[in-house]
Amino acid sequence: KNEVEQSPQNLTAQEGEFITINCSYSVGISALHWLQQHPGGGIVSLFMLSSGKKKHGRLIATINIQEKHSSLHITASHPRDSAVYICAVRSGSARQLTFGSGTQLTVLP
Amino acid sequence: DGGITQSPKYLFRKEGQNVTLSCEQNLNHDAMYWYRQDPGQGLRLIYYSQIVNDFQKGDIAEGYSVSREKKESFPLTVTSAQKNPTAFYLCASKEGTGRNQPQHFGDGTRLSIL
Numbered sequence: 001k002n003e004v005e006q007s008p009q010n011l012t013a014q015e016g017e018f019i020t021i022n023c024s025y026s027v028g029i030s031a032l033h034w035l036q037q038h039p040g041g042g043i044v045s046l047f048m049l050s051s052g053k054k055k056h057g058r059l060i061a062t063i064n065i066q067e068k069h070s071s072l073h074i075t076a077s078h079p080r081d082s083a084v085y086i087c088a089v090r091s092g093s094a095r096q097l098t099f100g101s102g103t104q105l106t107v108l109p
Numbered sequence: 110d111g112g113i114t115q116s117p118k119y120l121f122r123k124e125g126q127n128v129t130l131s132c133e134q135n136l137n138h139d140a141m142y143w144y145r146q147d148p149g150q151g152l153r154l155i156y157y158s159q160i161v162n163d164f165q166k167g168d169i170a171e172g173y174s175v176s177r178e179k180k181e182s183f184p185l186t187v188t189s190a191q192k193n194p195t196a197f198y199l200c201a202s203k204e205g206t207g208r209n210q211p212q213h214f215g216d217g218t219r220l221s222i223l
Binding site: 033040045100102 | 197210213215
């Protein structure tokens with residue numbers, strides 16, 4: 001079983017819809033990252049969080065440490081949000097990140 | 110602008126050849142990383158370096174080699190010992206060696222076998 005599980009694997013939405021991508025992990029962590037990978041392959045770091053909630057523009061990330069679960073929400077989705085969204089965690093003592101396999105989001109106009 | 114530059118964007122290799130992927134950063138970051146990405150899988154760590162002249166194996170180091178002679182540069186060599194080298198390779202860097210800092214990624218190199 002992977003340490004980091006994302007759902008759904010693929011998600012298609014209509015422009016304007018509210019989107020939620022989920023990430024569950026099985027180990028104690030010191031931080032969780034949400035990344036965005038564009039069709040060309042480049043990756044951008046969206047959020048790093050260890051508790052609570054963070055917001056940046058139309059993106060919101062939440063984490064529940066007790067339930068070992070995080071969600072990435074996109075409000076008023078737009079076709080330019082189409083990308084792969086990747087969850088990654090750093091366990092308490094590790095120097096490395098463990099990555100989920102990503103969620104492919106397609107937002108249709 | 111500061112950032113991470115990977116080159117080339119696309120690379121083709123004949124079987125039995127070694128190839129070197131370039132990664133340069135002008136962010137003055139101490140730590141650098143190489144990841145491999147295969148379809149449907151999460152990124153996997155190949156090698157990482159926390160400081161110049163030092164590097165550590167990641168989860169899938171076999172068939173790869175690296176060097177860190179300069180802070181700005183962390184080239185990855187895919188050797189002929191790597192039996193399945195076709196993949197997307199991502200380089201990343203991080204300021205300092207603290208655990209909870211974001212990594213900055215390059216745009217990747219796609220390696221294919223001819």
